[in-house]
Amino acid sequence: MKRPEHNHHDESCAICALDSMGLRVTKQRKVLYEALLDEESPISAEKIYYELKGREVDINLSTDYRSLEQFVEKGLAVKTSLLDETKALFGINTHEHQHHLICTKCKEIVIITDCPIETYGLEVEKDYGYRISGHKLEIYGLCPKCQD
Amino acid sequence: MKRPEHNHHDESCAICALDSMGLRVTKQRKVLYEALLDEESPISAEKIYYELKGREVDINLSTDYRSLEQFVEKGLAVKTSLLDETKALFGINTHEHQHHLICTKCKEIVIITDCPIETYGLEVEKDYGYRISGHKLEIYGLCPKCQD
DNA sequence: ATGCAGATGCAAATCATTTGCATCTGCATG
DNA sequence: CATGCAGATGCAAATGATTTGCATCTGCAT
Structure with a gap:
């Protein structure tokens, strides 16, 4: 943990999760990760973008895609596609x-x-x-x- | 069978297959169906398009997509997507x-x-x-x- | 042989996703 | 705590897969 001032270590805490994987904790990534935590099943990049839209912190669609892809690379999230849909769905990696x-x-x-x-x-x-x-x-x- | 002059009935015959599902037997659909029959595993619309390209009968990419989709609707082919690829793959429906x-x-x-x-x-x-x-x-x- | 519903080709549109680039911002360092 | 810069973001434009509008063509029922 690179953040000594942050004294717990919990996967359900966006700061912990991002930080532990070496990802900078930006406000965009934080709300995005938290939004993923709130979902009970995989969600599309677009849908999560619209859910964030209008809240205190919203996030550009490019950032949305880029961050989700990074979460997947770091094992924080999983990417899948269901049925015969062509679009990707993302969810928190529950391991x-x-x-x-x-x-x-x-x-x-x-x-x-x-x-x-x-x-x-x-x-x-x-x-x-x-x-x-x-x-x-x-x-x-x-x-x-x-x-x- | 709507084609009395066609005296066998065989799923591995493009004419039989198309005709039995009420699809007009065009030369494009015929070569497309035959190309699918030749594949041992699912193939993308684009790949099959390039395989046909340059043969006696080639086929427009739109026709390729439209026909594959029709084959799927009629149960002649199956559509799937594998791994986390976004593109669709098509194969003969072996039932x-x-x-x-x-x-x-x-x-x-x-x-x-x-x-x-x-x-x-x-x-x-x-x-x-x-x-x-x-x-x-x-x-x-x-x-x-x-x-x- | 023939008419016409349905099929095709082409080009342009659409949808999901990615990328280039200029600007901004965490955060490691002094 | 101030600061520089690598890495992150926003925007707009590009990309890749697939779809659609429309004018023309062609199976096939008659």
């Missing part, structure tokens, strides 16, 4: 292996932390000679509300 | 449940037809109240050649 359950109608995203394919990866390594580094599982369906 | 094993270095894509989460879907339905309609699983790693 918890997780998958998404997505409603094909209302686009609600539920996070699933239980993973059925941990062991399956080993089988794949054996069968295909690949050295597996990760996987992505999305499950689609209708959420309870959209089933009526 | 076979499949997943992808992707080399993070050389981007080779291997198709896996064995699926570990058939039964897991049922658990999710019970736990989350969703009516599951599908899922997508991608597995990342280094292929044998890239491991050196």
Whole structure:
């Protein structure tokens, strides 16, 4: 920690998170990180830009993209894209292996932390000679509300 | 089959496939469908466009995109996007449940037809109240050649 | 053989994302 | 605490993928 005056160390504190990864703590990055913390599921760069717009500190769309990309590089955030959408979604990196359950109608995203394919990866390594580094599982369906 | 002079019915025949889904058999769609049949894994619209370029029949990029999208609507092709790439990939719909094993270095894509989460879907339905309609699983790693 | 709904080509538009550049600002240093 | 400068920001313009409007062309039902 480069900030001796800052006497806690907590991932849910933007200052701690940014500082610990060697990123300068600017007001833009701070509000951006905090906005990500507030989201329960991945959000697009554009959407987060509009959420910040009009608050005390808003942020330019370029800065938004640049910062999100840096968060991802530093492991503070994760980038993904769901369904057949072309745009990227960003979320806080919880350092918890997780998958998404997505409603094909209302686009609600539920996070699933239980993973059925941990062991399956080993089988794949054996069968295909690949050295597996990760996987992505999305499950689609209708959420309870959209089933009526 | 609307073409009585065409006396077989085979998904690997472009004329049959297009005709059976009510799509006009144009020379552009025919070569496009045949090009898709030749691919062993999903390919981008642009790449397929360049592969056709210079052959007897080439095809405008707009037509390429429009036709691929129609193939997907009619269930002749499937659209996906892999890794964190933003561009869409298209492949022939084999009507076979499949997943992808992707080399993070050389981007080779291997198709896996064995699926570990058939039964897991049922658990999710019970736990989350969703009516599951599908899922997508991608597995990342280094292929044998890239491991050196 | 023929008309016309639907398909194509072209160019311009759109949407998400990135980049160049001039200006600004954290923060390490004295 | 003042200060310099590497790194961050805002703006506008560029890029890359994909889509669309429109005039022209072409399968295919008749």
